[in-house]
Amino acid sequence: MAxxxxxxxxxxxxDLLIVIYPYITGLVAGAFVVSSLYHVFGLKRLKPVSRFSLITALAFLMVTPLPLVxxxxxxxxxxxxxxxxxxxxxxxxxxxxxxxxLLIVLAEVWLVFRPDITRYANANEGAKKTFYTVLALGVLNISEAAHKLDEKLIKVLAFIGVPVAFLLHGYVGFIFGAVxxxxxxxxxLMPIIFLMSAIVSGISLLIVVYLAITRLRRAEVEHKCFHFMALWLGGFLTVAIVLEGLEIFSMFYEQEESWEIISQLISQQIPVSYFGIQFGIGSVLPLLLLALTALFPLKERSKTALALVSSCLVLVGVFAMRWxxxxxxxxxxxxLRGFTSYIPPIWGINGLVTSIAVMILPFILLAVLVYLLPPWFVEEKPKPPERRGFVFRTSALAVKRES
Amino acid sequence: MKRISRRDFISMGTKGLVGGILISGFPYLLREIAKNGIAARAAGDEGLERHYWGFAVDNEKCIGCGRCVVACKNENKVPWEPEFNRTWVERYIIGEKEEVFVDSPNGGRDGFQNFPPKLGIPESEVWKSFFVPKLCNQCDKPPCVTVCPVGATYLTEDGVVLIDQQHCIGCRYCIQACPYGARFFLPEHGVVDKCTWCYHRISRGLVPACVEVCPVKARVFGDLNDPAGTLKTTLASKRFYVLKPELGTAPKVSYIGFEKGVR
Structure with a gap:
């Protein structure tokens, strides 16, 4: 207190729970935007992550209300x-x-994975068959005509989904911006700042998690896709930095009554997390790293590595921004005459441990979803994955391997 | 006529339904926002007199004894700890170069004599000092009512903002929205609390507890609709000001002897 x-x-x-709430919502919005870039705007280079981004959005979306409640x-x-x-x-x-x-994302996930679900339902026996048949809601038609209709519906849902994702996160910004x-x-500016940082964090999350899973699966790294995502990350990051900078600059320039306390806030109370993490290592540094990948002829591997490092930094930076x-x-x-102080407790419902648990939960959900509905485009890879646990034994691939 | 497939039918139906809900809800939303969020009002007050309550605080009279804070805590069962206050008293000390020092030890609960001010200047350079009692402003355009997600806080017909603690979900958005720091969270009940101008007393023709105990009559409570009442006559002879009028909250606590820099 000062x-x-x-x-x-x-x-x-x-407290901390309300810090991670917009953080998680932002990751949802960002991940969904990536899937929509593929499904609506037809950016084919994002195909490898198009399905993964959708279930990532779903996993995080399901956790969103938890910290609030x-x-x-x-x-x-x-x-x-x-x-x-x-x-x-x-x-x-x-x-x-x-x-x-949630309805939109669920419907879209269902439509996108319907052919797979049907395939699992047909290929399995017993409880698994029942499970996937229930998951397919009894619709086991995967004819060409049905597929066409699915594609169309996916596009429509993704199209509705984009503004709703923007609404979901823009509204989070409005909660603060309207006080x-x-x-x-x-x-x-608050809603749009939240939106940009959301997209940035979502793309970063996809880069980090997808790369990690690719390594875990020992699959081939789709460098082109990562570089493309890095490019979009750089673009949105630029806008985010400009907006965040504009916000503080106009406060400084207008010199209203509140500027005195705000300048003390950023120079004395939160200088490290504001200038150091949010702007320094969370925004400007990753932007420079991404610029490196765009400007210099680097090896594909090092480009991807730089994208990974930038994404990790951005994830930290966006968290600092929420904080x-x-x-x-x-x-x-x-x-406007002083400051209170806040150090999160370790234990208790508002504590660090609880918040970390809430942050881990979407990853567990994601793992479950990935297990039930593998989002990889297996048809395109002739080489079967080495980790057997990840693939259902009676799937087309396993059959091929046995023959 | 072309036959519509089941899927198309469901798709069209959903679109129509969602669109209809959104479009039909929109005028209602705009109307509510224009009304500044007064979504709920107290049940009809037939039988009671038609009042419109107001409050005046005379900074020139307040001696900082803190009796009002204690009376309020006793009357309204406000926790005794200093971080829970329906009303509190601030001490302003202004130096010759117009440096402002403000404090409120324990919210003024224990008076000020035993709490020497921490000044950044020698005592000889103190220019003036005075006390400013604070309480809920019962704004005519209360931002706390606008933001409450469940309508648990509302403006009554007689001009007081109340909280339905049986309904409050404890999200604390109203605490963020109040520019005056008038609201606080009761951890053991999980709900928000604030000054009601002793609504249970004023509805029975009594004055609020803080007004009752003030030894110097620095707090004046009354009916803004009554031109011959204490409040209106007091305000008629004095110049007064309100806290943070620039925020457009239309506060109803008027400060007599208001000083530049008080906020």
Missing amino acids: GFIYPNEGLVEW MHLGRPERAFEMFLTPNLTSAMSAFGYIWFFY KANPWWSTP NVVIGGQLISKS
């Missing part, structure tokens, strides 16, 4: 958001937008 704060401001009410003082009343919504509250929209988006009481939050917004904004007293 300077004067109103007596009720001693506790930071939106856990953070509520009365979690048992969470459902009131649906039953008695106050429609002027940005927050009341969350449940609806989230649910709508006029808080000078560090209150800017109309700086959510926690930084609450450090400032609304008296």
Whole structure:
């Protein structure tokens, strides 16, 4: 605590769980945008990740409400958001937008994986057959005509999905940007800043996780796809940096009453996480690394490695950005005369351990989804994967190997 | 006529349904936003007098004894710890070069004599000092009501912002939205609390506890609809100001003897 704060401001009410909430939502939006770049905008070079990005979005989307509900003082009343919504509250929209988006993503996943699900249902016996038949909702038609219709529906869903993904995350930015009481939050740039950082973090997540899984599967690294993703990462990162810079520059330039406390915030309270991590190693450094891959004739492997390093840095940087917004904004007293302090506890519902567990959960869900619905395009690889556990034994591949 | 496949039918139906919901909901949403989010109002107050409550604080009279803070805590069962306050008192000390020092030890609960101010200047260079009691402003355009996701906080017909603690989900968005730091979270109940101008008392014709105990009459409570009442007559003879009017919240606590730099 430094300077004067109103007596009720001693506790930071939106804590670590509310930091990871926009972080996870952002990863969803970003991953979905990548899948839509393929499904809607026809960027064929993203094909290798097109299905993986979709189930990544689904895995993270399913976890999104968890930190919010856990953070509520009365979690048992969470459902009131649906039953008695106050429609002027940005927050009341969350449940609806989230649910709508979940339906879209679920439907899209189902349509994209339908041929596979049907194939598993036909190729398996017993419980597995039942499971996949249920998953196929009894629709086992994979004729050419049905496939065409599926393709069309996927395109439509992805097309609806893009604005809804933007809505889901833009709205998260609006939650903060529309709080006029808080000078560090209150800017109309906030939704779009959140959106850009979301896309950036989602692409980075895909690069990191997909590369890791490719290594785990001992499959061939699709360098072209990674370089293409890195290119998009660089583009969105540039926009994100410009917007974040513009935000702070206009605050500095306008020199309103609140600038004094904001300048103290970024220079004394959060200088490391703001200048050091969010801007330095989380934005500018990865951008320079990505520029290296674009400007110099490097080996494919090193290009991919640079993309990987940049992505890791961006993931850290975006987390720092969420921290700086959510926690930084609450450090400032609304008296504009001082700061409260916040160090997350280790244990407890608001603690580090819980938050880390919540962050790990989507990865577990992703692993389950990958196990049930392998998103790899196996047809294209003549060489069978070496790890047997990952492939269903009676799939076409295994049969081929036996013959 | 072309036959529509089942899939097309479902697809079209879904689109129509979603589109219809969105389009039909939109005017309602705009209307609510224009009303500044006063989604819920207290049940009809037939039988009660038609009041429109207001509050005035005279900074020139307040002596910083902290009786109001104690009375409030007792009356409203506010936790005794200093980080929970429905009302509190701030001490402003202004130096000759207009340096402003503000503090509020324990929210002013224990008075100020035993808490020497931490000044950045010698005591001889103090130019002036005064006390500023704070409480909920019961804004006419309350941002806390706008942001509540479940409508658990609402503006009553007689001009007081209340919280339905049986309904509050404890998201604490209202705490973020209040520019005055008037709201706080009750960890043991998992809900938000704030000053109600002692709604249970004023509805029975009493004045709020803090007004009742103030030894110097620095707090004035009354009906803004009553031109002959204490509040209106007090404000008629004085110049006053409100906190952070630039935010457009239309606060209803008027400060007599307001000083530049108070916020």
